Amino acid sequence: MEALVLTGKKQLEIKNIDKPEVKPNEVLIHTAFAGICGTDHALYAGLPGSADAVPPIVLGHENSGVVAEVGSAVTNLKVGDRVSVDPNIYCGQCKYCHTDRPELCENLSAVGVTRDGGFEEYFTAPASVVYPIPDNVDLKSASIVEPISCAVHGIKLLKVSPYQKALVIGDGFMGELFVQILQAYGIHQVDLAGIVDEKLKMNKEQFGVKNTYNTKNGDKIPASTYDVVIEAVGMPQTQESAIESAARGGQVLMFGVGGPDAKFEMNTYEVFQKELTIQGSFINPNAFEDSLALLSSGKLNVKPLMSHELDFNQVDDFVNGRLGVVSKAVVKVGGEEA
């Protein structure tokens, strides 16, 4: 079968490799779509994602497809099931797995990072990370449940309530997901700060955003205003701006991932006097079912955010930044009929 293999640092090759064999607790999946994101840039460049990717390896950690074969110990899936795959595999043995915080697992492995992922016609995954999808959810949307579930996990770390006013900082794909998901959880007002006018406009016109700030154009975010602030960029200045814009009693989700040596500053008195919560968020435990439900109920509409549909040949362009502004790209492997 055809596969896009990372054969070395910054080396991607389309190759013909063997279909993988299924272990007792695994399923074989005929790939439909495989999302592609910033982590893939990093892995391509030889940098670690949630873990190291050691070539030769097939990337692709945001996947959907159709079950083609099930291992002997699999109980909840059958051939023909349309599925979305959570890349993250928890060890079940460490202190974090034992205290209901599996995302912090000491032995995390991942489909598309430490084992072959979705940039190939068929891939395998343990049944425990494979989720059947509702009939009314398409396989393209289902390929990006992984990033959706990261946002859902972040929101579940906060206390959200309809009376709150929320601000999302960052008009990238994650910021746009938060815009919709915050509303789906009941929050009555969501504002958006970003740097791309078209994005801000689209979110105001189509996705219920009330106020937008283009900070590149000099818009100022009002200070001490928001009950919930989502930082979805990962730069010190946006992190400090997130804290500053938080109202007394505010909760700031530090969702963006910054450089390992970058630092941001907090005012010693402000954290007390505003009684702030600053909350980190790491990947996506226990969030796939909620994410699929948001898609199924129509509260979350991701199709308009999926800007590019690539084939294997174009992945190289993507990871080298030759595709221009990409909101969200997916690789069409088998497609809906997969």
Place this chain on the structure above:
Amino acid sequence: MEALVLTGKKQLEIKNIDKPEVKPNEVLIHTAFAGICGTDHALYAGLPGSADAVPPIVLGHENSGVVAEVGSAVTNLKVGDRVSVDPNIYCGQCKYCHTDRPELCENLSAVGVTRDGGFEEYFTAPASVVYPIPDNVDLKSASIVEPISCAVHGIKLLKVSPYQKALVIGDGFMGELFVQILQAYGIHQVDLAGIVDEKLKMNKEQFGVKNTYNTKNGDKIPASTYDVVIEAVGMPQTQESAIESAARGGQVLMFGVGGPDAKFEMNTYEVFQKELTIQGSFINPNAFEDSLALLSSGKLNVKPLMSHELDFNQVDDFVNGRLGVVSKAVVKVGGEEA
């Protein structure tokens, strides 16, 4: 000014009485609309509501209006503010008020129950129970924030998540509110059981309900199916049916108010094996701001549920059940221009 006074058991009279005086911590409100509900039936008939109503008294505990005068100690309201009034006044001194459960206050008093309410042109209330409303919320909808906030309180007692399937039992006004509010909090599927075909149909066509059951017509609610069940009737058979329809891990909100001597049965083994939560719900603490936010964001649309707009003369018909099927009636006192 004109007032509808309960002058004795089952005696309502339209009278001309003095405008009330404002104490330092109170405001005077020019009444716009005053909702009317089952509690008013009870008070009219000399039965207790959340407390006893001792005639002569002006009923009306679901009120909206415009601030006409503010007491000297009032800080957060001014003349002209459009407001909704929470009837419940907590003492602040008892053990429940001291442990963040004010709804269980040992010295509860209430506007429209223990002191004059909204069935008069002007009424007073302590500033602490008076809520300014958003510009885009109309005064008619604002008059029924009290029942809305009871439903919101009930939902806040549960753990709700998009993946859950919910069932509402009861197609009265409260049941209909729950249908919308459960979805506003993110739940992806809400089903409705009731006894009136038109109601069931309307909720399916207009308010996102997926499956309906007319139990009067013999429809059976499937057993062990729902993650969240709202009982909004208050009869033993619907309470038992609520428990039966709950899935393993299910939460059942016992929202309906039953007769003082009625009893329902639970299976000793089922509560363990399903790991059920059976949760009572009492009035509406800390829920007005959320309720107003739900109205303001449009997630909750109550206008289609408000079937009757009465004047003082018709209240007698209402409390004597001469108006036919009433989903929700409000008394138009001053109206939007109030």
Place this chain on the structure above:
Amino acid sequence: MEALVLTGKKQLEIKNIDKPEVKPNEVLIHTAFAGICGTDHALYAGLPGSADAVPPIVLGHENSGVVAEVGSAVTNLKVGDRVSVDPNIYCGQCKYCHTDRPELCENLSAVGVTRDGGFEEYFTAPASVVYPIPDNVDLKSASIVEPISCAVHGIKLLKVSPYQKALVIGDGFMGELFVQILQAYGIHQVDLAGIVDEKLKMNKEQFGVKNTYNTKNGDKIPASTYDVVIEAVGMPQTQESAIESAARGGQVLMFGVGGPDAKFEMNTYEVFQKELTIQGSFINPNAFEDSLALLSSGKLNVKPLMSHELDFNQVDDFVNGRLGVVSKAVVKVGGEEA
């Protein structure tokens, strides 16, 4: 090696069987102590526990021991580790496993129920259910972390706070555990209702209980008094008494397991007016680390509650009720030196 094998309904035989082989994700444990409880009565008699036990099988689902061998995929354990074993094995694939409620797993299996347990010199278990114990916790106490963790799970389902007054109904082993654990979680007053004077006395004198009620002797539990009530018997009359003794705002944990056809009654009005929470509790997810910490810190002292230390020959006496009053019996297999 020696094993006590359930060879058929009500047939226990001491046999010499092969040491089990270790699979990649498993460890072999040299058994120290194996607790024995009501579930073993049931399994012996051919009734289901959390699942069915199909003879020939070695019972024993409350186990401690020393790791004797580790499989190739085991990361967090090594030979010589002193351990306690959680019997419950979750499938990881079902909707309950996927929504953070593994205790409700649709494919639950268990050491000592569906696979050989601790009534033998060596037994195996998946590494994911094997917990290293702190140095200052003895292997005898470690053998009963399973029942401790059931109580801990129950308490985690409630909202506990120091100001609360708690009542435990049931002076059996579980009731006695709750007496100590409620205090360990901060609750300032715990009362105990039971039927055995010596037990009540011991808990008052040694374990901080304030008031006791011997309901067999006619003591009446005061009504509407307790913020937290733990029902640890499982009979309709104690369940109804639990609800009756709950104060307004009270939480009742229905921990006792009743007969499949028994029913208890609740007052329709009381659940509303008291705003009660009735909470079922099922086994022990994510509770082993907390339980071990309670033992290690000395907040929980179980040695005085462990009344009997048996050898294989006496198990038959136990399951046939020939040992008299047993608070908690453990089978000494290898003992501390295991």
Place this chain on the structure above:
Amino acid sequence: MEALVLTGKKQLEIKNIDKPEVKPNEVLIHTAFAGICGTDHALYAGLPGSADAVPPIVLGHENSGVVAEVGSAVTNLKVGDRVSVDPNIYCGQCKYCHTDRPELCENLSAVGVTRDGGFEEYFTAPASVVYPIPDNVDLKSASIVEPISCAVHGIKLLKVSPYQKALVIGDGFMGELFVQILQAYGIHQVDLAGIVDEKLKMNKEQFGVKNTYNTKNGDKIPASTYDVVIEAVGMPQTQESAIESAARGGQVLMFGVGGPDAKFEMNTYEVFQKELTIQGSFINPNAFEDSLALLSSGKLNVKPLMSHELDFNQVDDFVNGRLGVVSKAVVKVGGEEA
């Protein structure tokens, strides 16, 4: 009656003033003890506490005493009640009071700050902030329920569990309270970092601390180690050290109050990768009943921490730092017999 009056900036005078009059919702209290803390230093020097103190005023915001008179609207107190007084008075009208976050009240006033406090023989307070104390709690301990309740509030903002390892940074009075209270809430291991050897030693020998670090003497706190970290100093270096010592999944309570212009730094990547929670804590809502319960049950023993008992004449020495090392000083106004 005798009173210690702040007559101007840094001017304290013992004066004979009139006994205050009781308003309908107030009680008159015969002062027993009045605690004295860092806030009093600030107010004495003309700096703001939770609010501004405008001379002439009687300070003293940590008070106990005996009810001497009750206003006409008071329902839950009577003459002779032994009481502890929460200084903080919430307006009940603002958006924070309306959304269950009264500590952030926009119109906060306080006994001993904006109105006369306990440094006088008799003072008044609204009945809503006056708490009867259990019989077995002495009036001296009861005078410091205010700081205790600040610590309790802080802990209630976290998720605490027995399995966690906690570190307290700061061996002042608040740090010492946290040492005991964390254990009272079930946490199995508490370590303490400070700068005074005797304090560290006392907390290890008497109050269950396991490891201590004297950072002044060069002890290093291990990095990435603690599940819960309480910062109870308020300086940038201790705040940064708090974050550094937090394990993955760690929660850091920023309890110390820093200078208005001080700043501390956080690593952009660490907040994500450790999935940290940084939580501010502001005063003490809804925490008096829990605090009194902790004293009553003996889980919290504050007498050994109360180093000084002063009379009015010595307050001047205290606020000018002439008393040497003070762990906790109280002014004995009426004393136990009060």
